[in-house]
Amino acid sequence: MGLVTRKKVFSIMALCAMVGLLLFPVIVSLPSLAIGADAPDAAKKEEAKVEKGRDVYYKTEGIVVGAPAPKTVDGPRDYPRYNFESRVLLWFANQQHLYYGSFVLAVPIFCMVVEFMGVVTKDKALAKRYDQLAYDFIKISLTAYSLTAVLGGILIFTFLTLYPAFFGYLSSIFRPVMHIYALMFVAESGTLYIYYYGWDKMKEGFLKWIHLSMSVILNIIGTLLMFLANSWIGFMMSPAGVDEQGRFLGNIWHVLHTALWNPLNLHRILGNMAFGGGVVAAYAAYKFLASKTDEDRAHYDWMGYIAMALGVAFLIPLPFAGYWLMREVYAYRQQMGITLMGGLLAWLFIIQATMIGILFLSTNYYLWQAMGRMRGAEKYQRYIKYLVFILACGYLVFITPHTMVMTPAELKAMGGQQHPVLGNYGVMSAKNGGINVIITTTVLSFVWYMRGNKVSTVSWSKFGNIFMGCFFFFAYINIIGLAIYGYYIPANVRVGLSVPQVATTLSCLFFMFALNSVMMKGAKQMGPIEWGKISARSQYALIMLATAFTWMMGLMGYIRSSVRLFWHVNEIMRDNSPWAYTHTVGFAANMISFNVLFFWISILFVFWLGSLAAKKAPVDAKAGVPGSAPQPAGSH
Amino acid sequence: MGQNILYGIISVAICVGYFLMVDHFLMDMQGLDFWYMFRK
Amino acid sequence: MKALMSVGALVGAIALLLLVGMILDVVPSNTVRLVEGYMPIQMLLEVACFVAGFTGLSYMLSSMGMAVPRFWQGIGFWAFVLLYLKFRVYPPIPFSVRAMYGTVSLVAVFMWVSANEDDWKKFKQPIMNVLDAQSGANKMLRYAYLVLIPVLVGFTSFNAMKPKSEEPIELRTVHPAPPASTKVHGKTYTLQTSQNPYRVNPEGKFDQEYSNKLIVEQGMGRLMAPNANPWDEKNQGYLKYVKEGGEIFFQNCHFCHGDNLNGRGLHAFAFNPIPANFTDPGTIAQLQETFIFWRVAKGGIGLPNEGFPWASVMPPWEQHLTVDEIWKVILFEYWHTGYYPRTWD
Known part of the structure; x- marks a missing residue:
């Protein structure tokens, strides 16, 4: 397809570098994955001292490689603390990191979809708008990305300083996974920056397809990052790969692939998308309400609609993923399942039901308002x-x-x-x-x-x-x-x-x-469709949608954490801190609301930062005739 | 008017048939009997 | 169309009159009986009838030139929902549930009146009239609100903060998670795998399908199968065990759980909460047999931490009955109420 220009060569090299960065950690980890039936370290130990253990979940035999889970004692050695409940501090750090992480994972998926729509749409003006929209999305997520990393650092420090025994144990088991996780951040950052800064340079033809491929790679890396992080949570809830005393049996794949890993993975991908859609829709709603010109209003009305449609589209399969997750919890431990839905935490599911209803009622209300235009x-x-x-x-x-x-x-x-x-x-x-x-x-x-x-x-x-x-x-x-x-x-x-x-x-x-x-x-x-001529109430419905998504995410996270009751790692490592009890529903609700409020205030700050940079954006950013937009084929 | 009624009858037939099939086969797929109460 | 609407209006008028009668206590709540077995759907249908009635009434009124403004329609409908829930449904619905329902209906009414710009303008009109009035009754009304609203807020806050002499609300975990296994009379039973040894078919093997065909018809009190009579002396196997279970039940359990197993025994109202009603679909109907076995054997004292506040006077029957007697009485309970124990598959 035409001359092999320098640009093309460089762009292909960049793409290969990304793929390489993606695969590098996987290749590096292959030897450790191979530790399965026989441990290479066996030669170090005397034959007689080789101890075997039985995997608590997979029931296979393996050679004991690690130390048993520490039996912690309430005190400054295992649970150093400020004059404040450590668990709440960790909850806050964890939740904020999860919110931002979810956002920066969802937005690139949106970008990928919208950029692709921009490439395949036959209507040139509309294609340009889609492309610009994708660019706007990725711009928002860039600032949020660094904040995600900062919050991740805060989270790790909180773990290290307030739960050293637990974190020491967890990291001893997940050592290679944590290194790969860190390395993949290099891949993610590199890909993200080239993807973003190279946008204008790779606008057309062959280069555009390379650019699209980069967005796919970006999403694969991001998804894999989430999968790795999910493995820690899966291990805490449904441990595998260790024996009854918590000693690692050498098979890192068993430790990763716990009973709840894949249900969590699927549920979180879909949840990220729904949540991300909500946040972007709320951003568009806010910008709509603050718009001064009809053209701006039209643009943000359109953006809000697309974000809402994508978010709700991913909301539809979410209950199935949640159902699968619950089924796996029940199959793993009937008791955990009953604690969740029949016993202690049952009321939280009524609250979840209320939030789900709010989601759908807001969506319906928005659609009725949208019919008004x-x-x-x-x-x-x-x-x-x-x-x-x-x-x-x-x-x-x-x-x-x-x-x-x-x-x-x-x-x-x-x-x-x-x-x-x-x-x-x-x-x-x-x-x-x-x-x-x-x-x-x-x-x-x-x-x-x-x-x-x-x-x-x-x-x-x-x-x-x-x-x-x-x-x-x-x-x-x-x-x-x-x-x-x-x-x-x-x-x-x-x-x-x-x-x-x-x-x-x-x-x-x-x-x-x-x-x-x-x-x-x-x-x-x-x-x-008279974009921009929608009532202000509809934008509040979008904000309601986003807030409900955020609150629900906090609630389900709380449920996921509390089902472990008094265990750090279910049935393996006991929680002996002074906070090994379940909070009251009221306290949990207040804490969730606080997290939601903090997240929204901080992300408004992020949006504001994004708008500072926008002052340099080209004037032709908004393509198309002011006020009305041509009808996209097949959908609005 | 008559044509509308004809359309209505065909639609009803298709819809009722479809949903009954969905009910029967999806329960069957799980090894359960949709017609439990009627088998008494 | 007019005919349809007038029928609707008639239905609405009669229904409203009945409701007003119930509110003023002129007419008892069960004048239109909530039919056992159909109540949830009946409630939904009644509300649908009311909605149809209101549609008819408003159509008739507007065709007579006396249209009800959207503002009053909205408020009126919400008031109707609150009054219906408080006065028509019996036994009385707890306040917390009525508050939830009231909030949801308020949101629904708001969605209705603001669904499009025209309706929203019409809804806002009376409010704007009062807020903008320069003279006349509306102006007076505005000043009256200026006084009344703070008084109302003050009164509500005072009421909410006033110490009450009622017992505090208890959130009881009705079905705490059972332990993985329980030890009764020296033998350990794993709850996920144990089976009732008396739920057997004529070959002596555990067979729930077989026993399900011989139970009483639910809610009807008559035998499902003509030859499934436990009092027949020639019975062997399942039916014989049911009879033995019945004997144990009426010697031990019916004092609290009642002759009809509906939790209305002789001593029932001496306890709070009252003994479990086995005919309710929320008790034995949705539990596994081994769960019941655990509860009967261990009683209220044996409830786990999660069973806070352990407000159960269920005696630990392992101190009075053998394991076989416990299994048989459970068998009888399921037979009598026409339920099947919940199974895993």
């Missing part, structure tokens, strides 16, 4: 109150607790622990029905949004409309019917009903979206 969407306005009703009913059922908080007088008036009517909403059969109704309604709102300003001109449009109406109607009937059916069958059959319920919801999502886009091919437009 399209001519032709008025035909759906009269039905919105019924959607509100359905959403509210689904939400109320979803958040009804099984065990209610009540005074003893109310308990006596109720005649028992369970309310005869509302108690029935407190069990999974009803709740699955509730949440699936909520999600189906969100899909319906999305479909209405996508066809809001269009009239179908295909020959079979009447049939198509009737079919879509029927499909949604029977989807609701099926979901609610299955929920009611569950009460009349035994528990082990009822548990399986959630699968067809979810399949119903997903059927609506896939088939109705597909059918809608086919029906809207060549459709007559009643008017363009």
Whole structure:
């Protein structure tokens, strides 16, 4: 493809360097991965002194290589402290690092998707806008990236100074992993800087594809980094690769690949994306509300929509990943599972249910506001109150607790622990029905949004409309019917009903979206989407969305940490600090709120820093006609 | 009008059939019996 | 359309009258009975009927020229939800749940009235009228709010901070996580794998499918299978054990757990919380048999740390019954209530 220019050569070299940096740690670690059945150190020890241990999880035999988990004692040696609960300090450092880490992992994925859309979109003006959007995204994440590293350093120092015994043990087992983790940061930084600073130089043709490949590599590195960090948490919750006393048996792969590692990996990738989408949407909302010109408003309205759509798109599969995680927890230790959902931490899941409802209600509300900026969407306005009703009913059922908080007088008036009517909403059969109704309604709102300003001109449009109406109607009937059916069958059959319920919801999502886009091919437009002419309330809905995501992330992190109860490493290393108890729900909620508030204040600072640099940005940054944007093919 | 009713009937048939199949086969895939209550 | 709306309006008017009657205590809550077994759906359907009724009423009123402003529609609907939950549903719903429901309905009402710009303007109009009024009743109203709102805030704060003489709220963990194993009469039982030795088929093997076919029809109190009569003297195996379990139950357990196993025994109301209601789907129906075995054997005293505040007077029956008797009585409980123990697969 044309002359081999110097630029091309350098760019290919840069790409190879990135791939090399990515692979280098893996190659270096291969010898240690090979330590499996036989330890090369065996020659050092006398034959008679070789001790074998049995892996607590994999049940394989291995030669003991490490020291047993320390039996800590409450005191300044194992738990040095300030005049403050160390656990709370660590919680704060950890949570902030996780928030920022999640953000800087999600944004490059967005960049990759949006840059790719910019490359394949046929409309030149729109392609330029996508490209500029991707550039804006990566710019935001660059400042956040250094803050992530700083917070990571703070986290490690907190571990070292406040939990030396524990961290010493953990690092003795994960020594090579931690080195690889550090080395991969070199790869990540290098790739990120070349990707960002090389953006303008690699704008066209062959170089653009190299640039895109760099974004893929960047994301692979970032994802691998997260996987490595997840292994530490997986080990703490469901240890493997050590014997009952916590002695390392030489197989680093066993230590990495614990029972909960992959469920955590998947859940966190999806969670990152949803969270990142929320943060970017809130950024766009803030900029929208602060805009002074129509052009700015149009741009940020559009940005907010894309970020929200991506975030919610990744929100949809998140419950499956969460369900898989819970199943693996139950399969690993039934007791941990019951502690989570049936016992001590059960109330936190009601709070989670409340947050999930807020997420979906905000999304729906935003979509209805967004329909207000399209001519032709008025035909759906009269039905919105019924959607509100359905959403509210689904939400109320979803958040009804099984065990209610009540005074003893109310308990006596109720005649028992369970309310005869509302108690029935407190069990999974009803709740699955509730949440699936909520999600189906969100899909319906999305479909209405996508066809809001269009009239179908295909020959079979009447049939198509009737079919879509029927499909949604029977989807609701099926979901609610299955929920009611569950009460009349035994528990082990009822548990399986959630699968067809979810399949119903997903059927609506896939088939109705597909059918809608086919029906809207060549459709007559009643008017363009008037980007920027959206109400301020919708932007607050986006901010609500982002805040709910952030709060929920903090909550689930708290749950993940507390399920270990009084163990540093589950059943291997006991927590003998004075804080080996579970906080009250109220305290935990306050702490989470504090973390959320701190994160948002600090990220506003990051955004402000980003805007300082923006003063030098080229004026032609916003391509396209002021006020209105050409319709992107297939989606808005 | 008549054509609309025809469209409606076809749609209902397709949708009901589809969802019943989803229910039956997804339960079957897990080794469970969707028609439990009716088998009594 | 008009016919449909007038039917809706009629339904709405009657429903509202009933509700007002319940609020003023003129009409008892169970005038329209909450039918056992259908209550949750019935509640949702009733609310849907009310919504349909309100739609009809507002349509009729606006066609008569007496349209209800969106502002009053919103507030009225929210007030309706609160009153419905407080006065129609019986037994009374705890305040915490009503607060949750009230907040969600407030959010839903807000979403409804602000869904598009027109509606939002219409909703805001009465508020703006009061805030901007230069003369007349609205101006007076504004001054009245200026006085009333601080008084209301003060009164609410005072009420909230006033020390109360009620017992504090207890958050009880109803089903604490069971231990991995429990030792009863010298033998250790692993809860994840143990099985009821009396839930057997005629060949003597553990068979829950077989026993599930012989239990009582749930909530109906009649036998599912015509020849599954435990009192038949010729019975062997499962049905015989059910009868023996029943004898043990009525000698030991029914004083608290009641003749109908619904937690309404002779001594039930002497305790707080009252004894477990086995007919409730939230008790034995969703638990494994070994969990029940652990609870019966170890009693309230044997609850783990997680079972705070250990407010259970369940006696540790291992001190009075043999292991076989415990298994049989559990067998009987499931038979009588028509439930199946939860299984793993």
